[in-house]
Structures are given as structure tokens and as C-alpha cells.
Amino acid sequence: MGSELKCYINGAWVNANSGATMSVLNPSTGETVGVVPDCNAEDTSRAVAAAAEAFSTWSKTTGRARRDALVRLYNLVMANKESLAETIVKENGKPFKEALGEIDYGASYILWYAEEAQRIYGETIPALAENKRIIVIKQPIGVVGAITPWNYPLAMVTRKISAALATGCTIVLKPAEDTPLTALMFGQLMEQAELPRGVANIVTGQPDDIGKELMTNPLVRKITFTGSTDVGKLLMRGAAEHVQKISLELGGHAPFIVFDDADVDLAVEGAVVAKFKNAGQACVCGNRYYVHRQVYADFVSKLKKRVGMFRVGDGFDSTTDIGPLINREAVNKVERHVTDAVEHGAQLVMGGQRITCAPLQHGHFYEPTILDQVTPQMLISREETFGPILPLTAFDEEDEVIELANNTPYGLTAYFYTTNLSRAISVSERLEYGVVGINDSGPAVAYSAPFGGMKQSGLGREGGRQGLEEFLETKYLSIQL
Ligand code: ADP
Numbered sequence: 001m002g003s004e005l006k007c008y009i010n011g012a013w014v015n016a017n018s019g020a021t022m023s024v025l026n027p028s029t030g031e032t033v034g035v036v037p038d039c040n041a042e043d044t045s046r047a048v049a050a051a052a053e054a055f056s057t058w059s060k061t062t063g064r065a066r067r068d069a070l071v072r073l074y075n076l077v078m079a080n081k082e083s084l085a086e087t088i089v090k091e092n093g094k095p096f097k098e099a100l101g102e103i104d105y106g107a108s109y110i111l112w113y114a115e116e117a118q119r120i121y122g123e124t125i126p127a128l129a130e131n132k133r134i135i136v137i138k139q140p141i142g143v144v145g146a147i148t149p150w151n152y153p154l155a156m157v158t159r160k161i162s163a164a165l166a167t168g169c170t171i172v173l174k175p176a177e178d179t180p181l182t183a184l185m186f187g188q189l190m191e192q193a194e195l196p197r198g199v200a201n202i203v204t205g206q207p208d209d210i211g212k213e214l215m216t217n218p219l220v221r222k223i224t225f226t227g228s229t230d231v232g233k234l235l236m237r238g239a240a241e242h243v244q245k246i247s248l249e250l251g252g253h254a255p256f257i258v259f260d261d262a263d264v265d266l267a268v269e270g271a272v273v274a275k276f277k278n279a280g281q282a283c284v285c286g287n288r289y290y291v292h293r294q295v296y297a298d299f300v301s302k303l304k305k306r307v308g309m310f311r312v313g314d315g316f317d318s319t320t321d322i323g324p325l326i327n328r329e330a331v332n333k334v335e336r337h338v339t340d341a342v343e344h345g346a347q348l349v350m351g352g353q354r355i356t357c358a359p360l361q362h363g364h365f366y367e368p369t370i371l372d373q374v375t376p377q378m379l380i381s382r383e384e385t386f387g388p389i390l391p392l393t394a395f396d397e398e399d400e401v402i403e404l405a406n407n408t409p410y411g412l413t414a415y416f417y418t419t420n421l422s423r424a425i426s427v428s429e430r431l432e433y434g435v436v437g438i439n440d441s442g443p444a445v446a447y448s449a450p451f452g453g454m455k456q457s458g459l460g461r462e463g464g465r466q467g468l469e470e471f472l473e474t475k476y477l478s479i480q481l
Pocket of ligand 1: 149174212227229
């Protein structure tokens with residue numbers, strides 16, 4: 001059995017008031033890797049009260065002081081890179097090298113927002129009368145409730161916490177129940193960085209009670225959420241009660257388009273990165289691959305070769321490229337999508353089975369899979385799969401493929417490959433997506449850019465200077481001389 005950890009409320013490490021706990025399992029082995037408090041509304045309310053108390057002083061600190069605190073935190077994260085990455089592998093299953101990459105990525109937000117803390121500018125606006133002046137100031141919203149997913153146990157936490165703290169907000173974080181250990185370890189680093197008590201609190205547990213308290217407690221002025229569109233809608237309804245501000249980073253269903261003028265080798269490399277990172281468990285993963293008929297055969301044969309090189313295994317095995325899915329339901333969903341596609345006429349080019357043989361039989365592993373002749377009616381073309389399945393469709397015309405690409409309620413990330421400059425500009429303008437990768441399979445890693453979705457993929461942006469705005473109120477002062 002793994003270590004027993006506590007929650008972090010008001011600068012102290014505490015159990016849930018009820019004494020309830022829950023186990024965290026390793027998705028590669030099924031073993032328990034930790035036990036954490038299963039907090040309820042009462043615990044959450046204490047955390048919110050602590051954050052509200054801390055807000056009265058933290059919000060008045062200088063940007064320079066907040067910068068210094070965040071830089072201390074950044075340095076601690078980098079100094080503890082290996083042990084943070086090990087914790088991620090234990091509870092999430094991703095390959096260790098990917099976990100190390102996540103630490104760099106997650107830490108990059110802390111450093112970026114540390115610097116941005118000093119650049120929270122207002123403005124002056126010309127007044128309508130000679131004896132008046134108008135000054136616009138920016139102030140932190142207040143206590144933030146943050147809810148994060150399990151697919152990036154550190155980076156989704158740092159992306160929210162560092163922006164909130166940089167503005168002078170305080171925070172109560174509820175990490176995903178599958179991956180709370182990394183968040184709690186990060187909490188220990190926040191303590192070592194000497195963030196004042198109550199500025200950042202972490203409550204672990206099942207989501208319903210904690211979520212309800214965060215939405216109904218009037219001291220919580222802002223909810224920031226990353227997760228499924230269904231839960232996002234639920235939170236948005238809840239936030240309506242107090243007209244809480246809310247940012248949502250929800251599901252995606254990314255089209256990945258390869259035009260006839262694309263560099264096919266580059267596109268193949270991009271296709272596998274966009275699909276198989278994190279075993280396909282990212283909201284930015286490619287979900288529909290549209291390849292021009294003229295380059296289709298070349299693309300598929302190179303893709304097969306490339307995907308055939310992947311090794312599936314335990315994240316601690318240095319030869320592993322693709323780890324397990326997070327839990328049994330995740331494998332069931334992937335299986336459902338593949339079965340539905342095949343029943344409706346898709347061809348299996350590669351893979352298509354869950355892995356049940358030793359030594360992986362206790363984990364949630366699924367073969368990297370390529371499906372051909374996928375149509376828009378199939379479940380896989382409409383719902384986010386969140387698994388290592390790459391569905392292919394051939395197309396002929398630019399207009400046709402743009403219509404296919406936009407034909408979804410989602411609008412987070414889109415990718416396309418072309419060597420034609422005019423097409424690069426015009427297609428990117430027509431795609432209804434918040435992030436567009438043009439000959440680029442990794443557009444979402446830029447901490448300095450505003451990441452977020454259109455349509456049902458979300459509200460608001462994270463990262464960049466726009467990410468700070470989500471935690472700021474705008475107030476104008478009208479002064480008569
Ligand atoms: P996924 O399906 O990818 O697990 P979820 O949206 O269920 O995505 O989970 C993302 C985060 O939302 C997790 O921290 C989870 O605990 C939380 N969550 C799930 N249901 C609720 C809820 N009813 N209220 C608040 N948070 C929730």
C-alpha cells in the first residue's frame with residue numbers, strides 16, 4: 001500500500017473531518033499507490049474560509065513580492081523534477097520521459113506568471129469633461145475554486161494556480177480523484193516556497209460535495225475548470241446561482257488535415273505526436289484524420305510503419321512509448337468506439353484490442369490502433385475517444401474537408417499540413433477552433449499563448465497575458481477635479 005497523505009488547508013496538513021479516505025491506484029498494475037482524504041463540503045468550506053482570510057493580505061502584496069514567491073516555487077519544482085515525475089507515472093501511468101516533459105511544461109507556467117505578476121497594468125481613458133479623469137484599475141477577483149483533470153496531474157494545476165496567485169487571488173484546488181498525489185506533493189513545495197498560509201489550499205476527494213460547495217459558497221468568486229464538457233456544463237449551471245465568474249477548458253475533437261501539397265513525412269510525424277501523446281488522453285489529441293486522396297496511400301503506409309514502432313508498457317520501463325489508459329471505464333469507452341466503427345464499416349489497419357497478456361494483464365492497456373474508412377456517423381467521429389485510436393478518412397476538396405472539420409460542437413484544437421502559404425492563412429481563418437497548429441503538432445505547449453476553445457470546448461483562455469485577465473476584475477475610477 002502506498003503512503004497516506006493529508007490535505008493542505010490553511011497551511012496545515014489535515015485529514016478529512018469525517019476521517020474518510022480513498023485509495024489511488026496505479027493504472028499500469030492496479031496496485032494502491034497512495035491513500036488520501038476524501039473531503040466533503042465541510043472541509044471545503046474551511047479551505048474557502050482560509051483562502052478568503054488570506055486574500056485580505058495576499059491581494060495587497062506587490063507584484064514583485066508575488067513574483068519572488070512564484071520564482072521560489074518554480075525553483076523547487078525544478079529541483080524536485082524526478083520525484084514529481086515518478087509520482088505522475090505511479091498514479092497516471094504515462095511514460096517517465098513524458099512525465100519529465102510535463103514537469104518542464106507545468107513549471108513553465110509558474111515562471112511565466114511570476115514575471116507577469118509585475119505587469120498587471122491599468123489604463124487611463126480621456127474623460128468627457130475637462131475637469132474629469134478616468135482611471136482603469138485591475139484587481140484580483142478573490143477566492144478561486146480550481147478543479148483539475150487527471151491527464152496532466154501537475155501542469156493543469158500549475159497553469160491555474162500560478163496565474164491566480166500572480167494576480168493576488170487565493171485558491172482552493174480540487175485535483176482529480178485519480179491523480180491527487182502529484183497535487184499534494186506540489187502542495188508540499190508551495191509550503192517550502194513559504195507561500196503564506198491559506199493562499200493555496202488543496203482538498204482531495206470525490207467531486208460532488210466539494211464541487212457543490214465551491215459553486216454555492218458566496219466567498220468563491222471564480223471557478224476555473226479543466227475536464228469534460230458534461231461536468232463543465234454542470235458547473236456553469238451551478239455558477240449561475242451567484243453569477244460566479246467561470247473559465248472552462250473542456251473536451252475537444254481535433255481534426256488533423258493533410259492536404260495534397262503537404263510534406264507527408266512531416267505530417268506523419270505530427271500525426272503520431274498529436275494522437276499518441278499521453279496514450280491519446282489529451283483534449284488536444286487528433287480525433288479525426290482527414291487525408292487528401294492523392295497522398296492517402298503514401299501517408300497510410302508511412303503511418304503504419306511509424307505506429308508499428310511503438311512499445312506499450314509500464315511508464316517506469318524506459319523502452320515504453322505508450323502507457324496505460326487511466327482506468328477501466330476509459331478502456332471500455334475506447335473498445336466501444338472501435339467496435340461501433342467496425343460495425344459501421346471502418347477497416348482495422350492495425351491494433352484494435354485491449355492488452356490482456358503478461359506482464360500487462362493487471363493494467364488498463366490498449367493497442368495503438370489505426371482505423372480506415374471512418375465516416376462522420378460513427379461514434380468515434382462525434383465523441384472524444386481519449387485513447388490511442390487514429391481514425392482515417394480520405395477527402396478530395398478543400399471546402400469539403402473544412403465543412404467536415406467544423407461539423408462538431410467542439411472547437412478546441414485543429415491541425416493541418418500544407419506547404420501553400422495562401423492556403424495556410426485562409427484555412428486557419430475558416431477553422432472554428434481556438435488553437436490551430438499549421439504544420440505543427442504541438443501548438444498547445446506555449447505558456448505564453450492564450451490556450452482555450454470555441455463552441456462547447458470552453459470559455460476563457462489559459463496561458464499568456466489573456467490568462468491573467470480571467471482572474472482580474474476591471475474597475476474604473478471617475479474623478480472630478
Ligand atoms: P474525465 O471524464 O476526463 O475524468 P471529468 O470532467 O469527470 O473528466 O473530471 C475532471 C475534474 O472534474 C475532476 O477533478 C473531477 O473530479 C471533477 N468533477 C467531476 N464531476 C464533478 C462535479 N459534479 N462537480 C465538480 N467537479 C467534478
